[in-house]
Amino acid sequence: MDTKKSNIGWSDEELGASVDGYLKMLKLEKAKQSFNKTAEHELLREGALSARSLASVDYRMRNISAVFEALNHRPIAGYTAANNVGSVIISRIRRILEQRGIIEYQDNAPTSDEALLELRATRLQSEPIKTKPEGITAPQPVSTTSTSYVRDPEVRAWVRQQAAGVCEGCGVLAPFNLDNGQPFLEVHHVKHLARKGSDRITNAVALCPNCHQRCHRSSDRDAFTESLYAKIGRLARE
Incomplete structure (x- = not known):
């Protein structure tokens, strides 16, 4: 019996190795070449997946x-798609498939993955957004170890573009620029998503870190929020 532990979180290296193993078998299948799944699993377990059981590797392939099925791509025959796959794992697998060139980047696709949201918003921010994004009226919560919300990267990018490197709260220049030259401002939802606020440009502002924290933590946060409504014409109370 396999006694290897498989109940700890998967690292990026492990997940990447799993995707590479899957793509190898998919390529063989498309070329109508035979392969043995168990043997391929064991090969993975000799490398990056040495801490994983055969059952765990098989489940990751599923x-x-x-x-693949969610993206309307044909999966490997015999690997039945797993049910109730966590949204975080789905986002991580999608990101790896994007990196491998298997699927195209979808910079305007909403996501609950904060890192992916930021990556997409940064790309979108590099080019003019010609039309105001519709956003998401009722962002859906996604349960992980904490609750996050699916958000629109175009909204985040557009709001930052409108701010043009100046905090919409205090009017001071962004505290620094990122490696790509873009000024660093954080996007804040005036009515918090946890309070049923929307992810729309009418509920989002670009703030320096100090003003952002002021909205959440300061003793005058309510008054400061009111000042945002008074100052920024696009905002609408929800």
């Missing part, structure tokens, strides 16, 4: 099949 996770990847679930992502």
Whole structure:
């Protein structure tokens, strides 16, 4: 019996190795070449997946099949798509598939993955957004170890573009620029998402870190929020 532990979180290296193993088998299948799944699993377990059981590797392959099916890509025959795959794992697998060139980047696709949201918003921010994004009226909560919300990267990018490097709260220049030259401002939802606020440009502002924290933590946060409504014409109370 396999006694290897498989109940700890998967690292990026492990997940990447799983995707690479899956893509190898998919390529063989498309070329009508035979392969042995168990042997391929064991090969993975001799490398990056040495801490994983055969059952765990098989289940991860079924996770990847679930992502393929969601993207309308044909999965490997025999790897039945797993049910109830976590949104975080789905986002991580999608990101790896994007990095491998298997699926195209979808910079305007909403996501609950904060890192992916920021990556997409940064790309979108580099080019003019010609039309005001519709955003998401009722962002859906996604349960992980904490609750996050699906948000629109175009909204984040557009709001920052409108701010043009100046905090919409205090009027001071962004505290620094990122490696890509873009000024660093954080996007804040005036009515918090946890309070049923929307992810729309009418509920979002670009703030320096100090003003952002002021909205959440300061003793005058309510008054400061009121000043944002008075100052920024696009905002609408919800």
